[in-house]
Amino acid sequence: MVDVAIVAFAQRPSVRNAVGxxxxxxxxxxxQALEDAGLRASELGFVCSGSCDYLIGRPFSFVTALDAVGxxxxxxxxxxxMDGAFAFYEAWVRLQHGDVxxxxxxxxxxxxxxxxxxILSQQLDPYTVAPLFPDAISLAALQARALLDGGRATERDFAEVACRSRRAAEGNPNAQLRQSADVEALLGAACLRPPLRVHDCPPISDGACAMVLATGERARAIASARGRAPAWVAGVDHRIDPQDLGSRDLTRAxxxxxxxERAGAHRAPLDLAELHAPFSPQELILREAMGLGPQVAINPSGGALAANPMMVAGLTRVGEAALRIHDGRAGRALAHATSGPCLQQNLVCVLEAR
Amino acid sequence: MSIPPTPAGPALEFDPPLSPVMRIDCPVRLDYTIAAGREQSRFLRAMSRGHLLGRRCPECRKVYLPPRGTCPRCGVMTAEDVEVQPRGTITTWCVTNVPYEGQVLELPYVTASVLLDGADLPFYFLIQGLPADQIRMGMRVEAEWADTLGPTLDSIRCFRPSGEPDADPASYAEHV
Amino acid sequence: MSREPCAVIGVGQTRHASRRKDVSIPGLVREAALRALDDAGLTFADIDAVVLGKAPDTFEGVVMPELFLASALGAAGKPMMRVHTAGSVGGSTAIVAAHLIQAGVHERVLTVAFEKQSESDAMWALSPRIPFQPTLVAGAGGYFAPLVRSYIQRAGAPPHIGVEVAVKDRLHALRNPYAHLHMEGIDRAMVEASPMLWDPIRYLETCPSSDGACAMVLASERAARGAARPAWVRGTAMRSEPTMFAGRDAVNPRAGQDCAQALYREAGIDDPRRQLDTAEIYVPFSWFEPMWLENLGLADEGQGWRMTDEGATALGGRFPVNASGGVLSSNPIGASGMLRFAEAALQVRGMAGEHQVDGARNALGHAYGGGSQFFAMWIVSEERP
Structure with missing residues (x-):
């Protein structure tokens, strides 16, 4: 395979009701990403983006966005x-050809x-499920309930995930929610959609991020000129589960x-994992599914509970993991992105310093 | 709460067998709050005062109206206000004869790509004041403002022939 | 370069119609997918990954429909991607799928594109009422008619060219059992008598609005061994440019020219007019046949209409274009581009049936979208690269 690395990553602070x-x-x-990589748009071998028309209620929103590239x-x-993480995957595939x-x-x-x-309820089967308008928070609550009923987690576990995520986000200037009361106080709050409380749910976020990838020598040259380690893609894979909520065990992914497994997550120890888990119980499901033990730091950026711009939050996980390779805070990191109701579709990428 | 078991009734029989369901109606209503961008907001505010405010690209120096936030060619933010005149030249046009949902104008109507004086990109406007078969490339037109102005493109009711002689084809050649 | 050879080993499409009331969306995509799998002699179990394409989600009113279609397309437990590049999407979806094979990531990829516009309203989906924006332009025709007018003026083309293309493609469609429009007795008088919708575009010079799907099975060299009559992907290319900027030529856009030149280079074609035998070109309004012939370098600038006028682009002519009947005869928008790619593959496999171009060995598939700004193309050949 052709060696591909992330050499630059830029993001804007996530906020609700962004101006612009x-x-x-x-x-x-x-x-910012192009300047950081010392590239002009006209030099790029490939460009790929991720977005969703329904978020703004207009077709072809990506066409307008192309105005930003030059x-x-x-x-x-x-x-x-799809989430930008899948655009990252398409770009990785394109770079495998070796001609750019x-x-x-x-x-x-x-x-x-x-x-x-x-809006997300309209991702469901249009004939039998979507007409019932089951909203995304209710579906996550079903998943959380199944986890509790199966004796695999407690509401305290959920609160601990939320508390840890928001407190980690204190060090992340791009995060939207950057503090948390302690677990006891969180558990005292009323439920939003039982068993989910407000702290178990992500904020509504507007955001954007961009990333530059390069292969082999080009990646080394760009990164070394900026005194950073290239974040090499050691493995990347994505898979989808059936959507039908009734036939899935919602507590597993x-x-x-x-x-x-396909991304080779456990070929060597991981320093950290950036997981795209918009609802706190989903982090528990993902950690179990991917076999991430207590030695792996989870979501040092604060994760999607701290900022969840749709279609951006998955690519941001990849970017946050890459930034930690760039400056040596991590030697090997896992990044994850999800799409669809109740963790239906998942992408995993393993990044390494070499 | 305990749920009583469903009583076992006689099996349902259909004679003749039911025909397949060919159609269900699932109306979906989604409400959005659309926000104009920063540059578009400046443009709309100027329009509510009867001015056309374009923006100039700092690299290629072209003037965009309405502003698009960036110069799509150079990929940089446009940075300088430029007042554009409410008159210009028709570069090409279209007569619409087909009814469609959401249509507000009476058919047939003419829309034209108008290169406003001082702008570098043509913009679509409704053309009135002459029969469709007399519209031509190079024709000079001017804006007819609405009685009440607001932060909306409806502040210009339409464009009408200005009576000036047709523009020199060279002046709009790269917009045809 | 480390590009693995990639072959089309299965092609399937639905019967296209304005309303496929007999099937649901999953039923529609499976109709195409199962035909492609049958053609390849495979089942869903043999497939490594699925790449799905379609135009805006507003056409059916389902957000990211690949999610609920995962089971229907046998994608459970597999990678599944969803491409959306406006009207060119059917083409770019096939290219993303081909790239997975060429990159050595997968051995067998199923790629599917569809549109079921009858489940929503396409005009509404394309022209929603947005505050503070004009609603002057009605659908795609309102955007493209001025470009056609500019072309006619620049090329000095006689007005009957658009009519000729409209007749020719509908005559071709009579030989294609899957085509939406089967207009027996179509002739110039019928087209000329049809209403002028967006002057200078008449009703019969426009594409229909169709429900339909297309699917292909793409395979690596190893997986294609033993496949009956594979079509080898000799080159792929995609190019995009902004919708509008000062000085942009939307009639003969540079993105299309660059895309074609990159494509010919990759396919090792020096003289496309001689080396290509036929093309499936995305022509939603009849005048776009000569316009794209020029943009693709298959005719000199301003001369494309002469090829049409001489009958060169009709079946039996020296360079048949859209032997399947093209977009003018079937237009399931998201699938229309993939149909061009798939029909090109059928031609070089010698499997196009009644609309086969005799001796076709190298064929071009072309798709475009947005404001003539997104281009996706491939060249397929009976000969392995």
Whole structure:
């Protein structure tokens, strides 16, 4: 395989009701990532982005966003209607061909324009499930309930995840929720959708991020000029589970388990894992599925509980893991992205310093 | 609460067998609060005062109206306000004869790509004041403002022929 | 370069119609997918990954429908991707799938594209009412008609060219059992008598709105061993440019020209006019046939209409274009680009049936989208690269 590394990553602080349209949201992070890698758009071998039209209620939002890139002369460019982490995957595949040596990946999402939990309900079977409008928080609550009923976790476990995530986010200037009361105080709050309390749920976030990938020598040259270690992609894989909620064991994530295995997560010890778990019980499910023990630091950035811009939060996990390789805080890190209701689809990427 | 078991009734029989379900109606309503971007907001505010405010690209110096936040060609934020005149030249046009959902204008109607004086990109406007078969490339038109102005494109009701002689084709050649 | 050879070993498509009321969305995509698998002599179990493409989700009103279609397409436990690059999506989806094989990631990939516009309203989906934005332009025709007008003026083309393409593609469609439009007795008078929708585009010079799907099984050299008549992917290319900027030529866009040149380079083609035998080109409005012939370098600038006028692009002509009937005869938007790619593969496999181009060995599949700004193309050949 061709060696591919993340050499630059830029993100904007996640906020609710960001001022600015898609272009104004995404242009600064693209420019920052390109400048950080010392590249101009016209030099890029490949460009790929991730976004979702329904977030802003308009078709072709990615077309407008292309205005932020400076696609002139014309670029080799593609788009996935998925989290930006899957755009990262497409770029990694493209770089395997060996004929181009750089790629730009970006993602943007404005979750605050519509009612996000209801919009996400329209991901479900349009004939039998979506007409019932089961909102995303209720579905996560079903999953949490199954976890409690199976005796595999307690509400205290959920609160501990939430508390640890928000406190970790104190060191992350791009996070939206950056503090937490202690676990006892959290457990004293009323439930939002039993058994989920507000602290178990992600904020509504608008955000954008961008990343530059490069292969082999090019990656080494870009990174060394900036005094950082390239974050090499040691393995990447993604898998999907059936959606039908009635036929799934909602307390397991077999696709996450398989993706972690295929990405070679356990070929060597991991220093940290950035998990895309928008609801606190989902972190417990993912840790178990991927076999992440107590020696692996989870979500030092605060994770999706601290900032959850849709279509961006997964790619941000990859970027946050890469930043920690860049500056030597970690030697080997796992990054994860999810999509669909109740952790239906999962991507796992393993990054290494070499 | 205990749920009583469902009584075992006679098996349902259909004669003749039921026909398959061919259609269900599932109306979906999603409400969005659309926010104009920073640059578009400046443009709309200027429009509510009867001005057309474009933005200039710091690299290629072209003027965009309405502003798009960036210069799509250069990929940089546009940075300088430029007032554009409410008159210009028709570069190409279209007569719409097809009804569609959400249509507000009476059919047929003419929309034209108008290169406003001082702007470097044509913009679509409704054209009125002459029969569709008399519209031509290079024709000069001017804006007719609405009676009440607001932060909306509806502040310009339409464009009408200005009576000026047709523009020199060279002046709009790269926009055809 | 470390590109693995990639072959099309299975092609399937649905019957296209304005309303496929007889199937659900899963039923529609499975109809195409199962035909492609049958053609390849495989089942879902043999597939390593699924790549799905479609145009905006608003067309069916399902957000990211690949999620609920995972089971119907046998993707459970496998990688599944969803591509969306506007009208070019069917083409770029096939390219993403081919890249997975060429990168050596997978051996057998199922790629599917669909649209079931009858489950929503396409005009509404394309032109939602947005505050403070004009709603002057009605659908795609309102955007493309001015470009057609510009082309006619630049090329000095006679007005009947659009009519000729409209007739020719519908005559081709009569030979394609899957085509949406089967217009017996179609002729110039019928097209000329149809209403002028977006002047200069008449009703019969536009594509229909169809429900339909297309699927292909792509395979590595190893997995293609033993496959009957594989079509080898000789080159792929994608290019994008912004929707509008000062000085942009939307009639003969540079992204399309660059894409074609990159494609020919990768496929080792020096003289496309001589080396290509046929092309499936994305022509949603009849005038786009000559426009794209020029953009692709298959005709000199301003001369594309002469090829149409001389009959060169009709079956039996020297360079048949859209022998399947093209987008003018079937237009399930998200699948329309993949149909172009798949029909090109059928031609070089010699499996196009009644609309086979005699002796086709190298064929071009072309798709475009947005404001003539996104391009995806491939060249397939009976000969292994």
């Amino acid at each position: 349209d898609e272009v104004e949201l995404v242009q600064p992070v693209i420019q 696609a002139w002369p014309p670029l080799c460019e593609s788009h996935v209607e 040596d750089t790629a730009l990946v970006y993602a943007f999402g404005r979750s605050s324009l519509g009612s996000l939990p209801i 077999p696709s996450a388990k398989l993706a972690a």
